[in-house]
Amino acid sequence: MQHVVTPDEAGKRTDVVVARIADAPRSLVADAIKRGDVRVNGEIAKASRILIAGDALDFAIGSREELSVEAEAIEIPIVYEDDDLIVVDKPAGMVTHPAHGTRGGTLVNALLAHVGTLPGDSIRPGLVHRLDRDTSGLLVVAKTAQALSFLGKAMKAREVNREYLGLVHGVPHPARGTLDGPIGRDPRNRLKYAIISSGKPAITHYDVRTAFPKHAECVFRLETGRTHQIRVHMAALGHPILNDPVYGREEPRFHLPGQALHAWKLSFIHPTSGAEMIFECDPPDEYLHARELISR
Numbered sequence: 001m002q003h004v005v006t007p008d009e010a011g012k013r014t015d016v017v018v019a020r021i022a023d024a025p026r027s028l029v030a031d032a033i034k035r036g037d038v039r040v041n042g043e044i045a046k047a048s049r050i051l052i053a054g055d056a057l058d059f060a061i062g063s064r065e066e067l068s069v070e071a072e073a074i075e076i077p078i079v080y081e082d083d084d085l086i087v088v089d090k091p092a093g094m095v096t097h098p099a100h101g102t103r104g105g106t107l108v109n110a111l112l113a114h115v116g117t118l119p120g121d122s123i124r125p126g127l128v129h130r131l132d133r134d135t136s137g138l139l140v141v142a143k144t145a146q147a148l149s150f151l152g153k154a155m156k157a158r159e160v161n162r163e164y165l166g167l168v169h170g171v172p173h174p175a176r177g178t179l180d181g182p183i184g185r186d187p188r189n190r191l192k193y194a195i196i197s198s199g200k201p202a203i204t205h206y207d208v209r210t211a212f213p214k215h216a217e218c219v220f221r222l223e224t225g226r227t228h229q230i231r232v233h234m235a236a237l238g239h240p241i242l243n244d245p246v247y248g249r250e251e252p253r254f255h256l257p258g259q260a261l262h263a264w265k266l267s268f269i270h271p272t273s274g275a276e277m278i279f280e281c282d283p284p285d286e287y288l289h290a291r292e293l294i295s296r
Helices: 014-022 026-035 107-115 145-156 229-237 285-294
Strands: 002-004 038-040 056-059 078-081 085-090 136-142 161-169 176-180 183-186 189-195 203-211 215-222 261-269 276-280
Touching: 014 026, 014 038, 014 056, 014 189, 026 038, 078 276, 085 107, 136 145, 145 261, 161 229, 161 285, 176 229, 183 229, 189 229, 203 229, 215 229
Parallel strands: 136 261
Antiparallel strands: 002 056, 038 056, 078 085, 085 136, 161 215, 161 261, 176 203, 183 189, 203 215, 261 276
8 A cells, every 4th residue: 555644744753643644553573574474664663653744654554354252261240140140340451252352351251261152253252232441340251142132132122231430631611511523543643533523422411429629539321332432422522531542641640540530330131130239439548549539
C-alpha cells in the first residue's frame, strides 16, 4: 500500500499512522517494520519516526494468524455456578477473550480449564457480554447452547441488567442524567472509540452516588453494550473515568491497572428455572484505595 501523509497525520508516529490506514493491529505493523516492509520516502522506517505532511508511506502488512484458544489453569473468582451458567468476578487487568494482541491468560482460557467446553464462537465461547481488560466485575457465561441462546436474546432485548461503579473527575451536574450518543471507531485514532454520527446507538444512565471535593463516585446503568461505552460517554461529558489511560489520564498515585470502573451488579432471568438472578460484588481493594484517596 502507498499513502501520502496528510496534515492531520503530521506529528504522529509511523507505526500509529500505518496501523490506522491498514486497519491492522499494532503487533502486525511492528512485525512489518522489523522486516523492513515499511518505508518513508523510500527509506526503511523506525516505528517511532515522526511523520510530516507530504511524506510518502510505502508498506506491506502481513495477514493475521488464525487464532486458537487453549485451556489454561488460571484461578478465577466464581460467584455462582450451576449446570447452565457461571457468574464470575473478572479481575481488573484480565482480558475477557483472546485476540491478536493477547492470545493467552484470558478469562476464556481460564474458563475452558474449569469447564472443559463452552458453546458458541470458538474464540469467545460462552460469552454473553464482555468487560474491558482493566474493568473488574461481574460477567455471566453460558455453559450450554440453550443458555447461550436464551441469554443472548435477553441481552438484545435489554433484559440483562448491568450496573457499574466508577470514580470520575469532577462532579457531574445534574447529579442524575442520561447520555445518548452513538459510538464508533474514532476516525482520527483507530485504537479509540468516539461519539460519531455513523456509530451504533449507545445509552448510558448515570447517578452521582457520592460527591467528593474534586471527584465523584457514580453508578452507571447500561441500555446498550458498546465497546468503551461508559468511558467514551463520560469523557465526552467532561468527567472522564479516574486513571483512564485512553480517554483521560493515568495518575501514578492510584495503584490501578487502568480506569476505576467496576461491574458491581448483574441481574437476569435464569434460562432454565425462570427465576430472577441478582448478583452484587464489591470493588477490588485497588478501587477502594483510590476512592479513599479522592475523599480526602
